[in-house]
Amino acid sequence: MEAIIPYIDHQRIESRCDELVRALPHASDCNIIYIKDGSRRFADALVSRIGQGTTLIPIKIHTYAGTSSTYKPRLNNADLLKLKKVDYRKPTLLIDDICDSGHTLCSVQALLPKDVITIVLLDKPGNHTCPVRLDHSGFEVPGSMFFVGYGMDYNGRYRDLDYIGVLSRK
Numbered sequence: 035m036e037a038i039i040p041y042i043d044h045q046r047i048e049s050r051c052d053e054l055v056r057a058l059p060h061a062s063d064c065n066i067i068y069i070k071d072g073s074r075r076f077a078d079a080l081v082s083r084i085g086q087g088t089t090l091i092p093i094k095i096h097t098y099a100g101t102s103s104t105y106k107p108r109l110n111n112a113d114l115l116k117l118k119k120v121d122y123r124k125p126t127l128l129i130d131d132i133c134d135s136g137h138t139l140c141s142v143q144a145l146l147p148k149d150v151i152t153i154v155l156l157d158k159p160g161n162h163t164c165p166v167r168l169d170h171s172g173f174e175v176p177g178s179m180f181f182v183g184y185g186m187d188y189n190g191r192y193r194d195l196d197y198i199g200v201l202s203r204k
Contacts, residue, residue, distance in 0.1 A: 136166030
């Protein structure tokens with residue numbers, strides 16, 4: 035049996051999104067590449083604060099099986115093509131929900147120009163096993179916990195929670 039223990043409430047997430055957007059050097063008229071489905075809600079929260087002029091580029095990467103990372107990010111050809119067509123003369127943000135091992139972001143960053151700004155909602159710095167570059171993170175969290183809510187899921191569930199919780203198995 036599973037239980038969700040609240041960890042970061044909705045108001046704290048919203049306040050942190052405000053802070054993150056204020057910290058961006060050029061927030062309007064930018065490209066936003068986000069890794070769906072997990073980071074969609076976080077990307078939407080940032081876009082709502084940035085305003086008009088953003089171009090959204092969703093890409094899908096498969097990395098998890100249950101609560102464990104496969105450490106083998108897979109990006110399909112259609113999404114690779116999307117990344118090649120982005121106008122990188124505009125400021126570009128790469129958004130993800132969580133940086134655990136860093137393999138997902140490392141694989142995407144290898145395909146992008148170095149000046150793309152990377153933002154994650156949650157960072158588990160103690161779990162990084164590759165040289166990932168994070169420009170901004172919402173919250174540093176313990177590496178031993180599995181987080182759900184605010185877009186993050188466990189086997190397709192809990193993504194719609196408006197807060198971030200920790201999955202607990204009883």
